[in-house]
Amino acid sequence: MASAEHRKVLVIGSGPVKIGEAAEFDYSTSQALRALREEGFESVVLNSNVATVQTSHEMADKVYLLPVTPYFVEKVIQKERPWGILVGFGGQSALNIGVELGKRGVFSKYDVNVLGTGLTGIETALSREIFRETMKQHNIPIPKSASARSREVAISAAESIGYPVMMRVSFNLGGRGSAVLWNEKELIAEIDRAFAQSSVGEVLLEKYLHGWKEIEYEVVRDHIGNCVVTACIENLDPMGVHTGDSVAVTPAQTLDNYEFQQMRSVAIRVAEAIGLVGECNVQFALSPDSYEFYVIETNPRMSRSSALASKATGYPLAYVSAKLALKHMLYEIKNSISKSTTAFFEPSLDYITIKMPKWNMSKFDFVTNSVGTEMKSIGEIMSIGRNLEEAMQKAVRMLDINGEDGLVGGSVYSSAINRKDIEAALRGKRPYWFLYAAKAFKDGFSVEEVYALTQVDRFFLKKIKELVDVYEGREGKDQYLRLNALVFSDKQLGVEKQKSMAIKQIDTLAGEWPATTNYLYTTGAGGEDDINTDTGKKKLLVLGAGVFRIGVSVEFDYGAVALVRIAKRYFDEVSILNCNPETVSTDWDRVDKLYFDELTEETITSIHNKERFDSIATFTAGQIGNNLSVALEKRGIKLFGTTARNIDSAENRDSFSKLLERLDIKQANWISASSFNDIKAFIERFGFPVIIRPSYVISGSAMKIANNMEELNSYLGAATKLSRKHPTVISSFISEGTETELDCASDGRNVIGVPLCHVEEAGVHSGDATMMTPYLDGGSMSRMKEIALSLANELDIKGPFNIQFIVKNNEVLVIELNLRASRSMPFSSKAAGISLMGHAVEGIMNKFEWNGFREPEHHAFAVKSSQFSWGQLKGAYPFLGPEMRSTGESAAFGRTFGSALVKSWLGAQPNTIPKKGVLVYGDIDRGILKDAADSLARNMEVMTLDFAPMHNHHTIDAKKALQFMNSKTIDMVITNSDMRGLDYNIRRHAVDMNIPLVLNARLGRALADSMFSSELDCAEMREYWSDGMEGTEKVLQ
Amino acid sequence: MGESAAYIYLEDGTVLCGESFGSSSVKTGELVFTTAMNGYPESLSDPSYKGQIMIMTHPLIGNYGVPEKISQEGILHNFESEGIQVEGLIVSELTRSSKWNGKLDLGEWLDREGIPGVQGIDTRMLTKKVRDNGVMKCIVSTKGAIDDPRKALGEDYNSINFVERASPKKPIVHDSGKGNIVVVDCGVKHGILRGLSSRGYNVVRVPYDFSADRIRSFEPLGVVYSNGPGNPNLLAKTAESMRELSEYRIPMMGICLGHQIAGLAFGGTVRKMKFGHRAVNKAVVDSITKKAYITTHNHGFAMLREDVPEEGVVWFMSPDDNVVEGMMYEKRNVITTQFHPEARPGTNDADFIFSMFDNMIKKDRGSAYG
DSSP: OOOGGGOEEEEEOOOSOBTTBOTHHHHHHHHHHHHHHHTTOEEEEEOSOTTSSSSSTTTOSEEEOOOSSHHHHHHHHHHHOOSEEEOSSSHHHHHHHHHHHHHTTHHHHTTOEEOSSOHHHHHHHHOHHHHHHHHHHTTOOOOSEEEESSHHHHHHHHHHHOSSEEEEETTOSTTTTOEEESSHHHHHHHHHHHHHHOTTOOEEEEEOOTTOEEEEEEEEEOTTOOEEEEEEEEESSOTTSOGGGSOEEESOSSOOHHHHHHHHHHHHHHHHHTTOSEEEEEEEEEOTTSSOEEEEEEEOSOOHHHHHHHHHHSOOHHHHHHHHHTTOOGGGSBOTTTSSSBSOSOOBOSSEEEEEEEOOGGGSTTOOOSOOSSOOOOEEEEEEESSHHHHHHHHHHHTTOTTOSSSSSSHHHHSOOOHHHHHHHHHTTOSOHHHHHHHHHHTTOOHHHHHHHHOOOHHHHHHHHHHHHHHTTOOOSOHHHHHHHTTOOHHHHTSOOOOOOEEEEOOSBTTSSOOOOOEEEEESSOSSOSSOOOOOOOEEEEEOOOSOBTTBSHHHHHHHHHHHHHHTTTOSEEEEEEOOTTOSTTOGGGSSEEEESOOSHHHHHHHHHHHOOSEEEOTTSHHHHHHHHHHHHHTTOOBSSSOHHHHHHHHSHHHHHHHHHHTTOOBOOEEEESSHHHHHHHHHHHOSOEEEEESSOSTTTTOEEESSHHHHHHHHHHHHHHOSSSOEEEEEOOTTOEEEEEEEEEESSOEEEEEEEEEEETTSOTTTSOEEESOOOHHHHHHHHHHHHHHHHHTTOEEEEEEEEEEETTEEEEEEEEOSOOTTHHHHHHHHTSOHHHHHHHHHTTOOOSOSEEOOOOOSEEEEEEEOOGGGSTTOOOOOOSSOOOOEEEEEEESSHHHHHHHHHHTSTTOOOOSSEEEEOOSSSHHHHHHHHHHHHTTSEEEEETTSOOTTSEEEOHHHHHHHHHTTSOOEEEOOSOOHHHHHHHHHHHHHTTOOEEOOHHHHHHHHHHTTTOBOOBOOGGGGGSSOOTTOBOOBO | OGGGEEEEEETTSOEEEEEEEEOSOEEEEEEEEEOOSSOHHHHHTOGGGTTEEEEEOSSEEOTTOBOOOOEETTEESSOSSSSOOSSEEEOSEEOOOOOTTOOBOHHHHHHHHTOEEEESOOHHHHHHHHHHHOOEEEEEESSSOOSOHHHHHTSOGGGOOHHHHHSOSSOEEEOOSSSEEEEEESSOOHHHHHHHHTTTOEEEEEETTOOHHHHHTTOOSEEEEOOOSSOGGGOHHHHHHHHHHHTTTOOEEEETHHHHHHHHHTTOOOEEEEEEEEEEEEEEEETTTOOEEEEEEEEEEEOBGGGSOTTOEEEEEOSSSSBEEEEEEGGGTEEEESSBTTOSSSOSTTTHHHHHHHHHHHHHHHHHHO
16 A cells, blocks of 8 residues: 555546547546545546546646657656556556556556556456457357458458458457458458557457347456446447447346346456456347357446446446555445445446437538447437436437437428338438437338347337337327326427426435435426425526537536536535536536436426526536527526527627627628528628638538638538528638637626637637637737627626637637637636636626736646547548537647647647658648648658649659558648548548648648657646746657 | 226325236235346246235336246246246336247236236335335225225234245155255245255255154255245244254255244344345345355345344345344354345355355265265
8 A cells, every 4th residue: 555655646537539538538537536535645647638627636636738648658657756557547548558658667667556457457358369368268258259460360360250250459449440341352441440540450350240239237346356237238239339329228128137147247257357456348249039148348447338337327437446446345435326335236227328329420521421330429418217218308309419309200200201211221320220210110110120120129119119109199098198208398299388397316226225315317207306406595507518519528518517616605506407428517426416317498497497596507508508598598597697688699690790890899791691692792792702600500510611602502501401590691701810719707897818829720610720828919919808808898798708819910800709618718727727617607706806808827838739530430531621520639738839739739649740751732821831841851751742742842642642651651641621532542541540640731830840849848737837837847859 | 097097005095096007906915115127027926025015116127028937847947936926016117028038028927927017106206105114015906996995904914924825835846966955945936946956956845834853854965944925933933943953963054034034043033124125236245255245135024233143153244234144053054144145136146155055065964974
């Protein structure tokens, strides 16, 4: 055990949000940090993901905003000399680093204890080959399989196993590189990409168990071998669909006692075989028509499914695992929900949960629009109900898919697609298969027919069919009671209907023990509330951001968590409503009450009717919040902060532009178009390019730049579909401008704000842009401050807000105003060393103690970079535009802009500093690209392409470029704009081979100028907030 | 709800209305709940539930139907007895099966066995009532409303000997191996029989009130006092036979009710619990090795730490409350568990208890023959 003076533990985070590694690791790391604090340990967290809750001093004693790479982890170990390290809480990224540093002898060199499951056990689980052998030794059933490290071995292995085979990749995440292969030709086409995804160049080929069910067990084990299995998750999608993309039900619904227990016992044996200390997930394939089953794999760490299982059962797996890593025994830890029993138990659920994934496929051109072995979903939700239909209906609404207000009756259900289209959608595993299944049953498909197309267990298909039958009035039962229990929304029913709803508690023990739990959900299938809501307390409800999608991610959760913490000073009871199991905000230990439920007007209103909140905060709920504000205020609910009327004035392009005119604030020329003639007239006057922007959107959904009439016509159709209630706004697009932002908080008169400046030119969505602070143009900055004060006063802004500007020729133009927490708020807060959310709450409560505009002092540079998930989205064409496509962000500080930029950029995967050669090419901004190429050429070979040649640089053709990428002669690509007709294969190959790809000339030049000359200093966050910069270690690259 | 209405009457005056399934009948019993999320064919056929009406706390029950019986030498592999033992079943929602081995739907099975069922009930609300008020008498009617439920609800259940109803009238032999193990059958679960037969023994089930001499007439290598329903304090004869047999140091095992009978036989006391332990997710901790196991419990009576006989050693404890979950009586060669090592439904974690008993027998035979 650690001595009293040496109780310090380093926790490795998972880096930026990417497909396959999202906010669930903020949840797990945050719980681990809480457990460490409880045990009296000093905690140090290393993570480049600035938007997380874990990278704040409220959670960790020390925060290193650095890339999650072996190099930087070692630097921090060298500096901090921790007693122990936790590598099981930051996803696959952290785990891989643990294995790597173990191999390099770093832990023994610095005398660091690896806490929890040992590195040998981790490697057993992660290496497909070692895992296979270990399972065989322990007589654990696995499918026929063989591992391969070369193309030849793979071909002969697949031959002997027999097609179809499933190809899996060692040491990877999100199923990247995996595939179901039906013949040798497919194997040859996929194998190189698969090898490239494995950090050890190893794949496993196994018999593909077509149509088998996929079942997951969550096993917890302490160091003396006590084991519990806390959850069993049943995936509705069969084998062949990544579990991250599967619809999943907890607890398992179709297993009888025998098979449930057989697999449970095997799951425990798997945990024993890898020497688990903490938690692991064991995946099984189960035959749909016999008791036969196989172990598929195990993840010896916190995972997406462990976050889901924690929320589904009320058993805090990450917290318990952290305690187990510190050598506690399971029955010594209290059940944090019931508080009267211990953590050595297996939760019993008296409700059903469903997890459904959220996809954003329409944002990605050419992406394979089908669900398979590689995870593609961006977010997920979990619904809770007392019957399956209720849970499914709620789940669909939580996904916030336009036009779908439940499992039945929505856009797909009412569409005119024919039998063939339905079959194609189901067989082709189109996202949201369940909507097509409901449509199929509406149109007369039988359960057997849908089963043949989907291999989803008939039990669930029958339930969908029953729901359709009720909705279509095919059942003669008492309609009212049925409708109530199956929670049809008003929108589905087409009328506002009085429905009864009960508030139930999640207590882990199905009501067996009295529990004072605050973890709640609502149900239409219940007669009695578990709690008394009439308490006379001063209550605030905070809305979470719901399902994550491109543009709404962990940064909003950071805001919600900060808001809850600070609002407790002013309210007796702060509750949260959210439905995203990946989040920290849904950690019931942080709030007075957690409502795990729908973020819909109907549900919020029905909870409010019982709770009578004093006010509801919508500004941490992303776009959902803004969309709800008006509706809630109309129902007489008081919003926390700016009024809905004023939010509406900012969100509605039309009224906002008029307001700017009135305040004499410059903006681009614009028109609110209600007819095509309006648009024509506008273009005749101001010309192209124009930007098409529907109201009430986040992340630039359907936002497009049109350079000519043809593009305009093609985009208009898509955009107008998105927002029926609001007109489409067309404005002049200002090219070549610098985009800047202010992240602010106000009390209605005074403002505190942090300026941000984009590296990329205007036209790249702010969510995809590289941002830096401070902003050094004093003239523009003073105009930005004036505008912020003027808008805050005019709209009586109370709380957080963000303004986006374009600065061109010393003129400051406003692009938009967002009266909510912004995506960049965690970054700007941490960069400036302040809590903007804290100021926002103080602003709302009229506690500001200064006048005018306050800008925090800066002592260092901070840069935020974007994480893209192109590699995971097979076929998608990588490029940047006004629509957001990145999935996450990383950030870093530095004493120079270059240092901060390089570290920030390295924090996103798969970025590395090139060692051999860089391919630079592009059709616009060629001067900037040439600068980048010239700069790079001082350090390495630079190549360019024959269709965009560049003076003084070696020109190659596309074929050669692909070959050089294969041989890693090219290990970085810098390009810009959209050249899909010429370079689709090059960009695609770069991301498929994990080669860093820079998609903007300005960013390329900035990196080229800094990569080889910047000091990559490693300092704790606080050190950048003061002049001293004490203890900064200068590391020469 | 018209014809399909079902009624639930409780001792405290509560009346609930739901939707009926199963047979059309009126049954009275003690209202209990189980938090097991699956394994309903095993639970419903467990003789320890005799005289009880069961609430299942998981909201969907029936999802995988009811399989065909599989048996070997008369010992069932997938049921705990030949038929349903509970008096009635209350669930939130009854579902239908789509599983490959679901021979009957649960509703059909109840109908065939003459057992009434009620669905459409807020089972969490009802469970909390039992938890807060303790077990209650209950009537389930699927034959319409009842005029005077108080009469049936007035009966004193603690004085009814349910074991008499669950125990066989004469010995039953399962010829499954070599050497006899006598099971004093107070309503034994077939899981226990299988735990013994799978280790190569003949299993002889005898009535609960057989004397020690009659038990000894089978020349048992070991004796098991089984699980069973109701109040152990009514089973003086059974306790007497156990005490007498222990004088001969025949290896003995007590399970659930058998554990309580041993406690009574060797000088301890057994008391009624407020609402019992009925679940498959219960922790027990081995007081000696500190290892913990997830086990199946089904008991409304218990020995607390202060109730145990002086000569015994507490073997297992529940870490959640003060209930003694296992005892060792070394001098008498007796081991007992309050939990069910055969589980069914439940985990396989405690199967090793049968192996321990097997070893006790082997050791005993070693000393006898060696």
